[in-house]
Every structure is written in structure tokens, then in C-alpha cells.
Amino acid sequence: MSLIEVRSAIDAIDDEIIKLLARRQPLVLKAATHKTDARAVRAADRRAAMMDRLAHSADAAGLSRSVVTAVWTAMIDAFIQLELDEHKRLSADDGTGSSAIGERRGTSGHLG
Numbered sequence: 001m002s003l004i005e006v007r008s009a010i011d012a013i014d015d016e017i018i019k020l021l022a023r024r025q026p027l028v029l030k031a032a033t034h035k036t037d038a039r040a041v042r043a044a045d046r047r048a049a050m051m052d053r054l055a056h057s058a059d060a061a062g063l064s065r066s067v068v069t070a071v072w073t074a075m076i077d078a079f080i081q082l083e084l085d086e087h088k089r090l091s092a093d094d095g096t097g098s099s100a101i102g103e104r105r106g107t108s109g110h111l112g
């Protein structure tokens, strides 16, 4: 396999990763609507559990744990920022006394 071929294969995989992240993004934004503050958005317990689970998934897949840790740390940090931005937008009082996040969340809202 030439370097050009290797890079072409990497590009194809990156395009798949982009598609998967594009599916992940609206789910993360939906999670934001279930949360009422930044601490809940950060969901430290959930994040720790994910990293633990993913380390085992990496082992099973033959993927470097350090790569998984670095990639998911960066990815979750980026999605948290997106969630915080969305959360701020939905929480903004629209002047009617009811916030958009309350309407989007319905009655099942919970912290974290």
C-alpha cells in the first residue's frame, strides 16, 4: 500500500467518523435539554463511567487506550461546550416567564 493509498483510506475513515459524530451531536444537544445547570451538563459521574467503559472497548478492539482517552477527552470537552451554549440559549428567559428549556424538557427533567 502506497502512502497515497494509506492516506486515502484514512480520509475515508475520517469521513465515516464525521458522519457518526453528526449523529452523536443532536443526541448530546437533546441531553442538554434534560439538564438545569452547568454541573449537570458536565455530568462528571457519567463521563467517568464512559471513560472506564471505553477503555475496555478499546482493549477489545485492539485500539490504544491512550488514543481513546485523548480522543474522547477532547470530544466530550467539545460536546460539553456545545451543550453549555445550547443550554444557555434554551434557558434564556423569553420574557413570558417560561423558558424554552422548560418547554423542551417537559415534566421529566432531571439533574445529570
Ligand SMILES: O=C(O)C(=O)C[C@]1(C(=O)O)C=C[C@@H](O)C=C1
Pocket: 028, 031, 032, 041, 042, 043, 044, 046, 047, 075, 076, 079, 080, 083, 112
Ligand atoms: O450523557 C450526557 O449527559 C451528555 O451530556 C453527553 C456527554 C457526551 O458527550 O457523551 C457530554 C457531557 C457529559 O460529560 C457526559 C456525556
